[in-house]
Amino acid sequence: xxxxxxxxxxxxxxxxxxxxxxxxxxxxxxxxxxxxxxxxxxxxxxxxxxxxxxxxxxxxxxxxxxxxxxxxxxxxxxxxxxxxxxxxxxxxxxxxxxxxxxxxxxxxxxxxxxxxxxxxxxxxxxxxxxxxxxxxxxxxxxxxxxxxxxxxxxxxxxxxxxxxxxxxxxxxxxxxxxxxxxxxxxxxxxxxxxxxxxxxxxxxxxxxxxxxxxxxxxxxxxxxxxxxxxxxxxxxxxxxxxxxxxxxxxxxxxxxxxxxxxxxxxxxxxxxxxxxxxxxxxxxxxxxxxxxxxxxxxxxxxxxxxxxxxxxxxxxxxxxxxxxxxxxxxxxxxxxxxxxxxxxxxxxxxxxxxxxxxxxxxxxxxxxxxxxxxxxxxxxxxxxxxxxxxxxxxxxxxxxxxxxxxxxxxxxxxxxxxxxxxxxxxxxxxxxxxxxxxxxxxxxxxxxxxxxxxxxxxxxxxxxxxxxxxxxxxxxxxxxxxxxxxxxxxxxxxxxxxxxxxxxxxxxxxxxxxxxxxxxxxxxxxxxxxxxxxxxxxxxxxxxxxxxxxxxxxxxxxxxxxxxxxxxxxxxxxxxxxxxxxxxx
Amino acid sequence: xxxxxxxxxxxxxxxxxxxxxxxxxxxxxxxxxxxxxxxxxxxxxxxxxxxxxxxxxxxxxxxxxxxxxxxxxxxxxxxxxxxxxxxxxxxxxxxxxxxxxxxxxxxxxxxxxxxxxxxxxxxxxxxxxxxxxxxxxxxxxxxxxxxxxxxxxxxxxxxxxxxxxxxxxxxxxxxxxxxxxxxxxxxxxxxxxxxxxxxxxxxxxxxxxxxxxxxxxxxxxxxxxxxxxxxxxxxxxxxxxxxxxxxxxxxxxxxxxxxxxxxxxxxxxxxxxxxxxxxxxxxxxxxxxxxxxxxxxxxxxxxxxxxxxxxxxxxxxx
Numbered sequence: 001x002x003x004x005x006x007x008x009x010x011x012x013x014x015x016x017x018x019x020x021x022x023x024x025x026x027x028x029x030x031x032x033x034x035x036x037x038x039x040x041x042x043x044x045x046x047x048x049x050x051x052x053x054x055x056x057x058x059x060x061x062x063x064x065x066x067x068x069x070x071x072x073x074x075x076x077x078x079x080x081x082x083x084x085x086x087x088x089x090x091x092x093x094x095x096x097x098x099x100x101x102x103x104x105x106x107x108x109x110x111x112x113x114x115x116x117x118x119x120x121x122x123x124x125x126x127x128x129x130x131x132x133x134x135x136x137x138x139x140x141x142x143x144x145x146x147x148x149x150x151x152x153x154x155x156x157x158x159x160x161x162x163x164x165x166x167x168x169x170x171x172x173x174x175x176x177x178x179x180x181x182x183x184x185x186x187x188x189x190x191x192x193x194x195x196x197x198x199x200x201x202x203x204x205x206x207x208x209x210x211x212x213x214x215x216x217x218x219x220x221x222x223x224x225x226x227x228x229x230x231x232x233x234x235x236x237x238x239x240x241x242x243x244x245x246x247x248x249x250x251x252x253x254x255x256x257x258x259x260x261x262x263x264x265x266x267x268x269x270x271x272x273x274x275x276x277x278x279x280x281x282x283x284x285x286x287x288x289x290x291x292x293x294x295x296x297x298x299x300x301x302x303x304x305x306x307x308x309x310x311x312x313x314x315x316x317x318x319x320x321x322x323x324x325x326x327x328x329x330x331x332x333x334x335x336x337x338x339x340x341x342x343x344x345x346x347x348x349x350x351x352x353x354x355x356x357x358x359x360x361x362x363x364x365x366x367x368x369x370x371x372x373x374x375x376x377x378x379x380x381x382x383x384x385x386x387x388x389x390x391x392x393x394x395x396x397x398x399x400x401x402x403x404x405x406x407x408x409x410x411x412x413x414x415x416x417x418x419x420x421x422x423x424x425x426x427x428x429x430x431x432x433x434x435x436x437x438x439x440x441x442x443x444x445x446x447x448x449x450x451x452x453x454x455x456x457x458x459x460x461x462x463x464x465x466x467x468x469x470x471x472x473x474x475x476x477x478x479x480x481x482x483x484x485x486x487x488x489x490x491x492x493x494x495x496x497x498x499x500x501x502x503x504x505x506x507x508x509x510x511x512x513x514x515x516x517x518x519x520x521x522x523x524x525x526x527x528x529x530x531x532x533x534x535x536x537x538x539x540x541x542x543x544x545x546x547x548x549x550x551x552x553x554x555x556x557x558x559x560x561x562x563x564x565x566x567x568x569x570x571x572x573x574x575x576x577x578x579x580x581x582x583x584x585x
Numbered sequence: 586x587x588x589x590x591x592x593x594x595x596x597x598x599x600x601x602x603x604x605x606x607x608x609x610x611x612x613x614x615x616x617x618x619x620x621x622x623x624x625x626x627x628x629x630x631x632x633x634x635x636x637x638x639x640x641x642x643x644x645x646x647x648x649x650x651x652x653x654x655x656x657x658x659x660x661x662x663x664x665x666x667x668x669x670x671x672x673x674x675x676x677x678x679x680x681x682x683x684x685x686x687x688x689x690x691x692x693x694x695x696x697x698x699x700x701x702x703x704x705x706x707x708x709x710x711x712x713x714x715x716x717x718x719x720x721x722x723x724x725x726x727x728x729x730x731x732x733x734x735x736x737x738x739x740x741x742x743x744x745x746x747x748x749x750x751x752x753x754x755x756x757x758x759x760x761x762x763x764x765x766x767x768x769x770x771x772x773x774x775x776x777x778x779x780x781x782x783x784x785x786x787x788x789x790x791x792x793x794x795x796x797x798x799x800x801x802x803x804x805x806x807x808x809x810x811x812x813x814x815x816x817x818x819x820x821x822x823x824x825x826x827x828x829x830x831x832x833x834x835x836x837x838x839x840x841x842x843x844x845x846x847x848x849x850x851x852x853x854x855x856x857x858x859x860x861x862x863x864x865x866x867x868x869x870x871x872x873x874x875x876x877x878x879x880x881x882x883x884x885x886x887x888x889x890x891x892x893x894x895x896x897x898x899x900x901x902x903x
Contacts, residue, residue, distance in 0.1 A: 273683065277683070280685075280722065283685070283688065287688060287691055287692075288701065291691060291692065291695040291701070292695065292701050295692055295695035295696050296696075298692065298695070299692060302688075366681075370679060370680065370681060371675065371677045371678065371679035372679045372680065372681060374645065374675060374679060375673075375675070375679040375693070375740070376693075376696060377645070378643055378644070378645070378668060378671070378673040379668060379693065379696035379697055379744075380665055380668050380669060380696070380697065380698065381696045556645065557645075557646075560640060560645035560646060
């Protein structure tokens with residue numbers, strides 16, 4: 001074992017990054033904000049749901065689990081693949097270091113960073129013990145489960161990173177593995193129970209930290225988990241992490257060298273190139289068709305692998321939904337198909353968000369990394385043309401899919417509304433009832449604006465992905481930032497605002513959840529959803545405008561300084577004050 | 586295109602060109618003129634300001650002060666016009682490795698709005714010129730470094746620019762590839778292109794360029810003909826002499842001549858320094874032979890560009 005030099009090097013690098021400090025500060029600050037916010041709102045509105053600190057503890061633990069798991073992915077998923085790309089991994093293997101040294105070194109260094117983040121979170125979560133309703137055993141179990149989940153995500157990140165050279169593939173693969181481990185296994189048990197028409201029994205789910213966190217809850221209605229069962233499940237998940245590390249240590253020494261031009265991997269590479277770019281004749285045809293207008297559009301469109309995968313994916317999904325409906329009992333086929341469709345749409349929407357951000361960030365990052373962006377800008381092509389070309393290529397690749405998704409989703413929502421809200425609205429109008437048209441009108445407006453907001457969300461993620469890929473170093477970090485700051489964080493804020501608005505409206509109308517008039521309840525819900533959709537549209541428009549302006553104004557200088565950037569890191573470029581350096585943009 | 590038919594506008598003219606990065610001055614009041622048809626060598630240590638100058642001329646960076654004109658167009662106010670008349674080759678490849686050679690050039694041809702019908706011929710012509718016709722269908726990632734560099738040159742030529750800005754075009758190439766690259770540049774000069782080339786390989790610039798500029802710490806130290814810089818640097822013409830015997834007598838005989846400023850013995854040879862650059866040194870042989878000495882070697886000292894560079898610069902970077 002000789003992994004300490006790697007740990008030392010990694011920790012030195014981490015110590016120089018301001019982010020190392022800010023992450024700890026951010027984790028503690030966010031959780032403290034959540035705690036104070038929920039407590040303040042609950043006390044302020046006289047809600048009786050707190051049960052001492054129990055429900056706050058539940059909120060915080062379910063926030064901490066995905067955050068720290070995601071942080072683990074963020075820390076390790078590109079750790080080894082980046083070294084492969086930059087050629088530094090080969091230099092490590094020219095010394096006496098072995099695969100396990102490198103893997104353990106990376107793990108120790110990154111785990112330390114994750115550990116500090118977790119350590120910052122725990123005292124805040126522990127504050128709920130003081131409010132009562134949370135036992136020490138429960139707190140300890142939650143701490144162990146979340147810690148284990150962090151370890152598992154770090155280990156899975158290293159495994160995927162050891163197998164891949166491409167940062168995007170490593171991060172996507174790790175996200176997929178972690179999602180599979182956290183919720184995918186729950187889905188498998190759920191499907192099995194549904195097919196057998198039996199109760200849900202945890203089998204595959206025993207590997208899921210999310211399931212263990214749920215099972216460890218000490219709340220009324222749940223049988224407390226015995227110590228033996230807890231430790232058994234926890235131990236199995238922990239062992240899985242070590243298996244992933246062993247896999248990484250075995251794969252790494254075999255994957256860092258450039259592959260031979262012959263053999264099966266070369267065959268796969270040739271097949272992949274043909275799938276993405278087509279054969280020589282198809283390439284020439286495609287060039288003739290698109291190069292004459294805006295040549296950058298051809299550049300953005302020439303890799304058609306994703307577009308083809310999308311068509312294939314939609315076809316396979318259709319078959320899968322049909323198969324699933326066919327397996328269900330005869331009377332429940334329509335319902336099963338609808339459920340499967342709704343699940344598919346949910347997954348497809350998130351996939352679309354990820355693809356949108358990834359395609360925008362990937363294109364601009366490649367322009368920067370290869371230096372071709374600078375060469376293109378040395379020609380009469382303008383930054384505006386590059387922006388338009390990427391936007392058009394995105395729409396051409398995903399447009400039909402977006403329209404399809406929006407259509408199917410609108411249909412399902414409409415059907416659901418007709419089955420529930422509509423009937424109440426159609427009832428005879430009584431004194432003090434809302435007007436009969438209010439519910440359908442609000443529902444229709446909400447539906448339309450909701451779909452529009454989803455498209456605008458995609459455009460915002462695309463615009464932010466572009467800018468952060470240009471301003472940053474790693475495209476997948478740009479994707480995480482674009483989705484996290486452009487979508488998830490504003491959505492979380494809007495949910496809280498919607499909740500507070502809901503409570504305020506109920507108080508204003510002298511109603512409580514128990515005694516509210518059902519029709520007013522629906523109207524209020526519709527109005528709030530409409531307000532959230534409008535706020536989302538406003539937020540998206542602002543973000544798109546902001547990111548678009550930044551890319552247009554700063555593309556030339558960012559691309560120029562990347563290659564000759566010995567003087568000033570791009571990330572530290574000041575904002576508006578440096579507009580004078582943009583020439584002829 | 587012949588240089589004689591063009592109006593007498595310099596290809597490049599900078600006045601007080603200054604570029605700062607925060608507190609650091611990368612270029613300080615650079616006054617530079619490059620004439621049309623010149624093959625102009627741009628020499629300086631790492632960080633001297635060569636790349637900054639080329640980037641300003643290529644419209645990537647705006648000057649902090651001063652002006653620069655390329656083919657009569659201001660690089661800030663008429664950036665788009667400048668982009669049409671220059672071909673810029675940076676010190677990196679800037680290639681998509683999964684693109685074919687033809688695709689790459691076709692793409693850049695389209696960026697310059699060359700009509701589709703004309704593009705195929707142009708691509709073939711430039712590939713022919715840089716000797717890459719055989720590699721038309723090859724993937725760029727499979728090309729050697731030298732070939733990628735030639736492809737970069739082909740890209741620069743695709744729209745037939747009047748001025749080529751080449752930043753370290755021969756760096757990292759093997760001797761054969763370097764010689765081939767230099768031959769291509771000479772051919773391009775013959776075709777009437779103005780070429781500004783920054784390089785560290787001074788011995789090649791010496792034979793290739795008709796004019797050079799030396800820059801250090803952002804300041805111009807010399808700009809003019811290659812011979813001029815040698816003359817400026819050397820205190821007087823130097824001739825190396827070796828005689829079979831009686832070296833002391835040879836020193837006495839030479840010192841008697843008024844054209845000789847000094848004679849010293851260096852490793853068995855005599856270093857004869859004349860009083861000026863334009864002295865006819867044929868008298869040296871005559872004096873020695875008439876004095877009865879056996880002349881073994883007589884050679885005029887050529888001050889190389891590398892030596893000149895070392896003398897005028899201190900190798901300081903910023």
